[in-house]
Amino acid sequence: MSNVRIPPVLRETTGGSRTVTAHGATVDEVLGDLFVRYPALRERVTTDGELSPFVNLYVNDRDVRYREGLATAVGPDDTVILLPAMAGGAR
Amino acid sequence: MAIHARLGARPGAPAPPWANVVESIGNTPMVELRRLSPSPRVHLFAKLEGANPTGSVKDRVARAMLADAVRSGALKPGQTILEPSSGNTGISLAMIGARMGHPVRIVMPENTTPERTQLLQLFGAEIVYSPGAEGSNGAIRMALELAAADPTLYMPYQYGNEANPRAHEETTGPEILEQVPDVDVFVAGLGTGGTLTGVGRYLKRVRPDVRIVAAEPLPGELVQGLRSLDEGFVPPVLDRAILDDKYLVSNRDAVIGLRRLTREEGIFAGLSCGAAVAVAVKVARDMDRGSVVVLLADAGWKYLSTDLWTRDLDELEDELEGSVLW
Numbered sequence: 086m087s088n089v090r091i092p093p094v095l096r097e098t099t100g101g102s103r104t105v106t107a108h109g110a111t112v113d114e115v116l117g118d119l120f121v122r123y124p125a126l127r128e129r130v131t132t133d134g135e136l137s138p139f140v141n142l143y144v145n146d147r148d149v150r151y152r153e154g155l156a157t158a159v160g161p162d163d164t165v166i167l168l169p170a171m172a173g174g175a176r
Numbered sequence: 177m178a179i180h181a182r183l184g185a186r187p188g189a190p191a192p193p194w195a196n197v198v199e200s201i202g203n204t205p206m207v208e209l210r211r212l213s214p215s216p217r218v219h220l221f222a223k224l225e226g227a228n229p230t231g232s233v234k235d236r237v238a239r240a241m242l243a244d245a246v247r248s249g250a251l252k253p254g255q256t257i258l259e260p261s262s263g264n265t266g267i268s269l270a271m272i273g274a275r276m277g278h279p280v281r282i283v284m285p286e287n288t289t290p291e292r293t294q295l296l297q298l299f300g301a302e303i304v305y306s307p308g309a310e311g312s313n314g315a316i317r318m319a320l321e322l323a324a325a326d327p328t329l330y331m332p333y334q335y336g337n338e339a340n341p342r343a344h345e346e347t348t349g350p351e352i353l354e355q356v357p358d359v360d361v362f363v364a365g366l367g368t369g370g371t372l373t374g375v376g377r378y379l380k381r382v383r384p385d386v387r388i389v390a391a392e393p394l395p396g397e398l399v400q401g402l403r404s405l406d407e408g409f410v411p412p413v414l415d416r417a418i419l420d421d422k423y424l425v426s427n428r429d430a431v432i433g434l435r436r437l438t439r440e441e442g443i444f445a446g447l448s449c450g451a452a453v454a455v456a457v458k459v460a461r462d463m464d465r466g467s468v469v470v471l472l473a474d475a476g477w478k479y480l481s482t483d484l485w486t487r488d489l490d491e492l493e494d495e496l497e498g499s500v501l502w
Binding site: 138139141143146147148151152166168170 | 392394395409410416419420421422423424425
């Protein structure tokens with residue numbers, strides 16, 4: 086079971102939880118498990134079955150867009166991090 | 177002994193004088209980070225952009241955007257320049273804009289370091305503060321509103337201005353290839369995406385197998401003040417297709433990287449440089465051999481008041497949760 090970190094902007098969909106746990110061996114399966122329990126999360130995070138352009142999803146510290154996308158493997162000790170796309174910082 | 181011998185050496189001839197400080201932008205040093213490289217077969221190099229006149233890579237971008245605007249007629253003599261920036265770009269625009277005779281107004285999050293305010297003011301810029309809780313996104317939103325309400329302002333808008341990546345495609349990229357012809361991986365902080373996109377375009381044209389890797393800040397809870405995901409932001413100049421990998425770096429790991437740079441290599445750099453180095457070392461660890469170039473976007477001067485180098489890490493981590501530093 087992996088840990089999933091929920092950003093402040095999405096916490097209303099998880100009843101305020103910062104971190105939730107989810108089953109699944111891929112990002113797709115982890116999200117599927119979350120969407121069953123937190124249905125409002127689905128439309129916020131995905132568009133037409135793909136990650137929404139304004140959402141970044143990381144397995145540990147790597148952005149899955151540059152790996153295998155929703156098919157990226159998730160291990161039981163991995164942390165999945167959801168974040169809104171933000172402008173860069175001190176630039 | 178060898179080091180002492182080299183300290184006295186002066187390789188190459190000194191460059192002739194530039195006509196003015198703006199012309200001296202770029203041509204920054206490249207140094208090998210032998211102490212940080214995890215393997216003697218992987219060469220790790222740092223491009224020191226802090227050597228630019230106002231201490232950051234943004235001098236290249238500001239110069240290019242203003243030159244482009246003058247050429248196209250978008251920037252008229254004496255017109256006020258407005259720009260959202262959490263520091264470096266604003267300071268570069270303030271210096272170059274003042275030299276060109278333009279008033280400069282910078283929209284900056286209120287929770288950056290005091291050095292940024294000092295530098296902007298000493299170059300004569302006016303500062304408009306945006307809500308700290310909204311981070312850089314808030315500064316962008318406010319600047320766009322100000323520009324829409326007052327057509328007399330000229331906004332270069334680094335996040336959407338093609339002159340930003342083009343400056344890197346035309347200067348930073350060629351310099352890197354000249355300094356490290358066998359570069360295999362290029363690492364830089366994400367920011368506007370201009371550096372990664374521009375350098376990536378150039379390097380991939382010449383060396384198609386080169387990998388372009390981004391270091392992205394893990395935003396603190398307190399600067400994620402978005403009301404909805406629709407307020408999220410992907411900079412228009414960022415070409416996501418150029419990137420091969422993107423790593424999230426916590427403030428804690430960025431500070432650790434920064435301290436290693438200072439203590440092991442003697443390089444005084446800004447916080448995003450610590451993050452970029454953390455990623456570069458991670459990438460180098462997975463390589464059998466090759467060359468990694470990491471771009472260090474700024475020098476450490478603008479961060480001195482935060483005591484990034486000396487304070488207790490846990491204490492610092494709590495404070496950085498609520499600031500916009502990189």
